[in-house]
Amino acid sequence: MIGKRTVTGRIGFALAILLLVSFSLLPFAQILSTSLKHQYDWGNPSLIPQTINLDAYKELLGLTEAKKVEIPAAIQKILNNPKLPQDKKDAIAAKYMSNDNLFPFGKYMLNSVIFSVGAATFSLVFSVMGAYSISRLRFKGQVIIQRSVLFVYMVGGVLLMVPLYQMAMNIGLASSLWGSAFCLFLIYIVQTLPVGMYMLGNYFRGIPFALEEAAMMDGCSRKEAIIKVVLPLSLPMLATVFIYCFIIGWNEYLFASVFLKQYPEFHTLPLALQELFVSKNAIWDRIMAASMLTLAPIVICFLFASRFMKGGKTDGGVKG
Amino acid sequence: MAAITLKNIIKSYDKTQVVKGIDLAIEDGEFVVLVGPSGCGKSTTLRMIAGLEQPTSGDIIIGERVVNDIEPQDRNIAMVFQNYALYPHKSVKENIVFALRRLKVDNQEIERRLSEISEMLQLEELLDRKPADLSGGQRQRVAMGRAIIREADVFLFDEPLSNLDSKLRSHMRTEIGKIHNKFGRTSVYVTHDQVEAMTLADKVVVLHDGYIAQSGTPMEIYLNPSNIFVAQFIGSPSMNIIEGTLFNDYLDIDGYHLPREQLSNVAYQASIPDSGLKVKVGIRPDFFNDKAFFSETDITFNFTNLTIDLIEPMGFDKEILFNLAGGSVKARLDLRSEIKRGGDIDLLVDLSRVLIFDYQTEQRL
Numbered sequence: 051m052i053g054k055r056t057v058t059g060r061i062g063f064a065l066a067i068l069l070l071v072s073f074s075l076l077p078f079a080q081i082l083s084t085s086l087k088h089q090y091d092w093g094n095p096s097l098i099p100q101t102i103n104l105d106a107y108k109e110l111l112g113l114t115e116a117k118k119v120e121i122p123a124a125i126q127k128i129l130n131n132p133k134l135p136q137d138k139k140d141a142i143a144a145k146y147m148s149n150d151n152l153f154p155f156g157k158y159m160l161n162s163v164i165f166s167v168g169a170a171t172f173s174l175v176f177s178v179m180g181a182y183s184i185s186r187l188r189f190k191g192q193v194i195i196q197r198s199v200l201f202v203y204m205v206g207g208v209l210l211m212v213p214l215y216q217m218a219m220n221i222g223l224a225s226s227l228w229g230s231a232f233c234l235f236l237i238y239i240v241q242t243l244p245v246g247m248y249m250l251g252n253y254f255r256g257i258p259f260a261l262e263e264a265a266m267m268d269g270c271s272r273k274e275a276i277i278k279v280v281l282p283l284s285l286p287m288l289a290t291v292f293i294y295c296f297i298i299g300w301n302e303y304l305f306a307s308v309f310l311k312q313y314p315e316f317h318t319l320p321l322a323l324q325e326l327f328v329s330k331n332a333i334w335d336r337i338m339a340a341s342m343l344t345l346a347p348i349v350i351c352f353l354f355a356s357r358f359m360k361g362g363k364t365d366g367g368v369k370g
Numbered sequence: 371m372a373a374i375t376l377k378n379i380i381k382s383y384d385k386t387q388v389v390k391g392i393d394l395a396i397e398d399g400e401f402v403v404l405v406g407p408s409g410c411g412k413s414t415t416l417r418m419i420a421g422l423e424q425p426t427s428g429d430i431i432i433g434e435r436v437v438n439d440i441e442p443q444d445r446n447i448a449m450v451f452q453n454y455a456l457y458p459h460k461s462v463k464e465n466i467v468f469a470l471r472r473l474k475v476d477n478q479e480i481e482r483r484l485s486e487i488s489e490m491l492q493l494e495e496l497l498d499r500k501p502a503d504l505s506g507g508q509r510q511r512v513a514m515g516r517a518i519i520r521e522a523d524v525f526l527f528d529e530p531l532s533n534l535d536s537k538l539r540s541h542m543r544t545e546i547g548k549i550h551n552k553f554g555r556t557s558v559y560v561t562h563d564q565v566e567a568m569t570l571a572d573k574v575v576v577l578h579d580g581y582i583a584q585s586g587t588p589m590e591i592y593l594n595p596s597n598i599f600v601a602q603f604i605g606s607p608s609m610n611i612i613e614g615t616l617f618n619d620y621l622d623i624d625g626y627h628l629p630r631e632q633l634s635n636v637a638y639q640a641s642i643p644d645s646g647l648k649v650k651v652g653i654r655p656d657f658f659n660d661k662a663f664f665s666e667t668d669i670t671f672n673f674t675n676l677t678i679d680l681i682e683p684m685g686f687d688k689e690i691l692f693n694l695a696g697g698s699v700k701a702r703l704d705l706r707s708e709i710k711r712g713g714d715i716d717l718l719v720d721l722s723r724v725l726i727f728d729y730q731t732e733q734r735l
Contacts, residue, residue: 263422264455266442268469268516282459 078345085338092334106339110155155343157315158322163347165231165306165318166299169238173295174288176239177246182276184247185254196251203244207304215308230309231316237305242295249294253287254280289358297348319344372433372523372556373398374419379428381414388414390580391428396558396573401550403559405567406577407603413528415577416560420526421445432524448517449526452533454509456501456516463497466515487515490549507538518549525550527559531566543569564604568592576600593723598732601652601725607689609654609725610699615646616726616735623651624695628671632721650732652725655689658701660709661716670718678713690715 055063079097085106087099094100121129121143129139183189184196214237215224223229257280265275281288303320310316317325323340326332374396381389389411396402404412417423419430421442430437437445448469456465464471466487470480488494491511501509510530517525527546531539547570550557561567567574568588575585576599584591584600595601595609602608614623618641621628658673666672679698680691687702690709701717709715726735 258453258455260451260453260455261457263420263442264449264451264457264516265468266422267420267447267449268520269443269472271441271443274472279457 081338081341081345085335085342087335089333089335103335106333106335107343109336110339110343112154112156155322155340158317158319159343159347161316162300162318162320162344165234165238166296166302169235169242169299170292170295172235173239173242173246174292176243177250177291178281178288180243180247181250181254182280185251186259199244199247201244202240207241211304211308214305218309224309227313227316230313234305234309237309238295238299238302241302242298246291246295249291250284250287253284257283285358289355293351293355296351300344300348374524374556374558375429375431376415376419377429377431379415379418379425379430381411381418381423382426388580389418389425392577392580392582394575394582394585396556399554399556401557401559401570401572402575403561403567403571403573404575404577405561405564405603406583408562410577411580412560412562412577416526416528416558419524419558420447420449446523447526448520448522448524449528450513450517450530452529454501454513454533456509456512458501460500461497462493462499462501462504462512465501465512466493466519468516469520483519483521487519491515491518491545506534507542510534510538510542514546514549518553521553523556525555525557527557527561529561530559532561532563546570564606568604574604576603578603594734595652595725596734598650598652598727601727605654605656607655607700607702609652610697611727612651612653612695612697612699613729614649614651614695614726616642616649617646618642621649621651621724621726622646626671626673628721628724632669632671633724633726648729649735650727650729652727653699653719654723655700655702657719657723658703658717659719660703660707661718663704663706664718666718669721671721671724673717673719675714676717678709678711678715681709681711 083097083099084092086102086104087094088101088103091100091103125142128134129143180199184192184199214233218224218229218233223233261279261283262272262275265279266272270278301320302318303324306318306321307324310318310321323337323344326340327337374394376392376394379389379392380387392411392415394402404415406412414423418425419432421437421440425438432445432447457468460468463484467480467484470483484497485494488497491514493508493511493515496504496508496512501512504512510533513530530546531542534542543566546559550570559566559570571588573585574588574591576583576591578599583603584596586594591600591604595604598609598611602611612623614621616622617630619630621630621633659670661672664670673694676692676694678690678692682689682691686705688705688707688709689700689702691698691700692715693699703709707715727733728735
């Protein structure tokens with residue numbers, strides 16, 4: 051096939067790509083645009099803000115002084131109603147006057163980083179061990195283990211959420227902050243381990259065993275052979291698995307909402323975002339700015355890791 | 371430096387026995403070639419010496435130690451793999467010095483050995499490249515360098531040349547011979563190529579179906595094969611096997627009577643029935659000579675009036691095929707013989723080179 055393309059063919063192809071790319075990028079552009087718009091600009095369908103407004107970001111990152119909050123007129127009217135008992139009035143006033151549930155972005159970000167990086171690190175270490183043993187070692191029940199690991203992945207989180215929480219309650223872990231955090235940690239690891247093992251296992255199988263044998267003949271123990279030969283050759287896949295685990299942990303909402311509900315100071319970003327959406331602070335530019343800031347680490351992480359993801363690392367090692 | 375002794379080595383995978391009892395003594399500094407067709411257990415034997423496989427039973431002794439339970443890394447053995455097994459993420463230099471770095475040999479010594487080895491193997495230009503950027507022959511040399519630089523007790527070669535083209539192969543074969551002469555380490559070399567076996571070995575061990583069929587110097591194996599398998603496996607073109615009948619005073623091949631007392635290799639002493647004993651006779655194509663250029667003596671036999679079925683000119687040699695005792699027989703003559711297809715020729719054979727094998731067991735008589 052010569053594959054010579056006509057001009058119309060090329061234009062059509064370019065248009066199709068453009069359509070696809072814009073379809074996937076538009077939501078992000080919308081988030082970015084709205085996060086930068088002034089309140090009066092929200093109704094404007096244009097993606098380009100009339101003036102750039104960075105207040106939302108400044109506020110989230112704690113770069114501005116906390117503002118004195120005014121009670122909205124409609125609420126003031128309710129408060130002025132003489133039939134309402136005084137304690138109800140105080141409660142309502144307090145809800146609208148209080149300023150402390152403004153989004154402490156830095157803290158949530160730190161929580162998210164701790165949970166997702168920590169879980170991803172452990173998950174990666176366990177994945178390496180598990181994947182190596184199912185791909186290289188021969189032992190009884192190997193095939194069953196290999197398959198049942200993936201089975202865990204097929205069961206949706208929603209199904210397991212209640213039983214898992216009950217188990218955590220029964221052994222007393224859910225009653226303390228550290229116990230809950232530990233449970234969540236474990237859940238993230240268990241959730242990401244199957245896919246991590248599956249991906250790494252397949253990758254390890256692609257690395258010729260002769261390379262490890264060569265390392266052993268060169269004086270390495272099996273462990274050393276893994277560390278000095280197998281792992282350096284698996285860097286692209288290690289990076290991929292780490293990012294995969296990291297992203298799962300970073301975006302996870304369901305289990306965090308159950309286990310961390312009572313511990314607001316340990317809320318992760320998705321949890322905090324959800325709270326922000328339903329709170330009185332749900333202002334468009336702020337929501338969008340928070341979303342943008344939640345997205346950013348993943349993008350940065352991915353760009354950083356893509357350096358390691360170049361393929362073809364095992365080329366030239368063996369012949370035939 | 372170390373001698374290697376294998377004592378009744380057996381290796382089974384599940385229910386199939388691959389190596390069925392091998393006894394072998396390899397002397398210090400000896401170059402031993404294990405040769406045999408694929409599936410004969412030669413690579414498995416080598417890998418058991420390396421420690422990459424565990425023998426099911428039997429002892430492997432290297433130097434003074436029984437090494438059955440010693441890990442490969444502690445056996446002080448260097449190995450060249452069939453597929454080279456270079457570390458793709460390391461440069462040529464780092465590939466070669468990997469073992470020395472691990473042993474924390476000091477840098478000056480590493481550099482000294484590296485420059486010696488890279489000069490010997492002509493690797494100086496390639497030291498900074500990655501294996502992916504090398505040709506097959508260059509990778510092969512790097513793999514050799516990685517093994518040699520260790521100065522290990524024993525060198526193992528697992529079909530190191532089988533991935534090279536024929537020209538490079540014969541070049542590297544010579545290089546391996548030179549390297550062995552220079553370092554004089556105990557070496558075990560596995561190949562299915564009988565030419566490598568003949569040219570490199572101090573001792574050739576022919577393996578067949580998990581057993582040692584014969585072991586000895588290349589010339590012993592070539593001239594005195596103990597059975598038809600070895601006779602046909604070693605030597606190219608391979609030995610002709612012709613059916614014949616042995617009588618008390620002569621050997622009958624298709625009507626030709628070869629006098630018994632001249633067949634010095636026949637040790638058969640039991641009395642032979644008057645009807646004769648059916649045997650298989652082996653004659654190498656190289657041992658036929660054109661009567662036109664060689665003189666008859668009392669130890670030669672003249673096969674007269676053979677009809678030539680086919681001529682294959684090879685340059686210096688020409689191979690001819692003719693019919694004898696119902697089978698096609700090949701003879702290798704030199705370029706002087708002027709012959710044509712369908713013509714007749716007289717061929718002389720040195721009677722001491724005619725080998726007689728038992729018809730059933732195919733063992734030498």
